[in-house]
Amino acid sequence: MLVKKLILQKLREKGLKITPQRLAIIEVLMEKNDDHPGAGAIYREAQKKRKGISLSTVYSTLGELSRQGIVKTLQFDQMENRYEGNVGEHINLICKGCGKIVDYETPLLIDPAKIAKKTGFRMLDSRLEYYGYCRECANRPKQKGDKRQ
Amino acid sequence: MLVKKLILQKLREKGLKITPQRLAIIEVLMEKNDDHPGAGAIYREAQKKRKGISLSTVYSTLGELSRQGIVKTLQFDQMENRYEGNVGEHINLICKGCGKIVDYETPLLIDPAKIAKKTGFRMLDSRLEYYGYCRECANRPKQKGDKRQ
DNA sequence: ACTTTAATAAGGAATGGTTCCGAATTAATA
DNA sequence: TATTAATTCGGAACCATTCCTTATTAAAGT
Numbered sequence: 001m002l003v004k005k006l007i008l009q010k011l012r013e014k015g016l017k018i019t020p021q022r023l024a025i026i027e028v029l030m031e032k033n034d035d036h037p038g039a040g041a042i043y044r045e046a047q048k049k050r051k052g053i054s055l056s057t058v059y060s061t062l063g064e065l066s067r068q069g070i071v072k073t074l075q076f077d078q079m080e081n082r083y084e085g086n087v088g089e090h091i092n093l094i095c096k097g098c099g100k101i102v103d104y105e106t107p108l109l110i111d112p113a114k115i116a117k118k119t120g121f122r123m124l125d126s127r128l129e130y131y132g133y134c135r136e137c138a139n140r141p142k143q144k145g146d147k148r149q
Numbered sequence: 150m151l152v153k154k155l156i157l158q159k160l161r162e163k164g165l166k167i168t169p170q171r172l173a174i175i176e177v178l179m180e181k182n183d184d185h186p187g188a189g190a191i192y193r194e195a196q197k198k199r200k201g202i203s204l205s206t207v208y209s210t211l212g213e214l215s216r217q218g219i220v221k222t223l224q225f226d227q228m229e230n231r232y233e234g235n236v237g238e239h240i241n242l243i244c245k246g247c248g249k250i251v252d253y254e255t256p257l258l259i260d261p262a263k264i265a266k267k268t269g270f271r272m273l274d275s276r277l278e279y280y281g282y283c284r285e286c287a288n289r290p291k292q293k294g295d296k297r298q
Numbered sequence: 299a300c301t302t303t304a305a306t307a308a309g310g311a312a313t314g315g316t317t318c319c320g321a322a323t324t325a326a327t328a
Numbered sequence: 329t330a331t332t333a334a335t336t337c338g339g340a341a342c343c344a345t346t347c348c349t350t351a352t353t354a355a356a357g358t
């Protein structure tokens with residue numbers, strides 16, 4: 001979960017500056033965390049808080065936060081990257097109809113130690129996604145040209 | 150696992166044509182399946198089998214095979230999409246050092262029926278990835294400027 | 299074998315999210 | 329304040345992927 005105080009502390013520790021732009025972006029991430037917003041959405045929201053902020057600043061800040069392990073970047077087919085503050089292991093349920101992403105919490109699935117023993121692979125982080133249709137999209141009557149499976 | 154005969158049968162069933170270009174691409178996918186090759190690599194290999202094949206044909210064929218559930222498209226940060234013939238549920242161990250992708254087979258992890266009951270989400274397919282370092286990259290002595298975590 | 303036709307291939311242009319670059323600005327120290 | 333390294337901005341560049349148009353061709357019928 002994103003906590004402003006902890007984020008700022010982490011940035012300071014790393015010698016990174018606290019700028020109005022970064023504050024705006026962090027606030028947006030906290031407010032819109034459940035949406036798993038993309039860079040474009042974050043940019044538009046951040047504009048409301050601090051007009052004049054540039055898209056490249058949004059990208060570089062998101063990159064920095066991602067590098068610091070504060071947010072997680074999710075990249076997709078056919079849609080822009082999305083960012084989430086829940087960096088713990090969980091499953092993202094991704095709707096192919098409306099693009100909505102919902103977190104599904106589960107206990108740790110596979111023991112990284114077991115994988116390391118079997119394959120020598122040292123696991124650092126994970127990305128677990130289920131694709132399908134959310135309740136609303138699954139129940140919506142089929143339209144002409146609907147690509148639903 | 151990719152079996153040529155079954156792939157061709159599936160294409161015919163759907164009224165899709167068997168062209169020399171598609172045959173070349175399917176052969177490349179079968180030969181290089183363990184590499185989880187990207188569109189560029191598939192293009193270069195397919196050129197060897199049938200010179201003159203175009204990149205857009207490679208893309209459209211991969212798109213068609215993906216739509217038919219014959220291959221699975223994996224999209225990544227900072228690297229081109231990769232394609233794999235193993236469409237069953239398994240974990241992809243992805244090395245941050247060399248980009249190598251290895252399949253790790255596991256029994257079904259989370260019951261889709263349980264998710265459906267709890268959230269109404271109807272799961273169709275999954276993408277499970279662990280990021281880290283393979284045995285070789287983990288053991289390689291740290292270089293100057295090494296970004297390893 | 300021909301004919302027909304819908305599917306496909308090719309080549310190049312367009313797209314669009316993301317990254318990169320250089321100059322100007324600024325936060326955080328001394 | 330002065331210093332300086334980090335950051336911002338704007339726009340250009342990037343590049344994997346998609347789109348578009350025309351020509352070609354596989355497949356099924358005659």
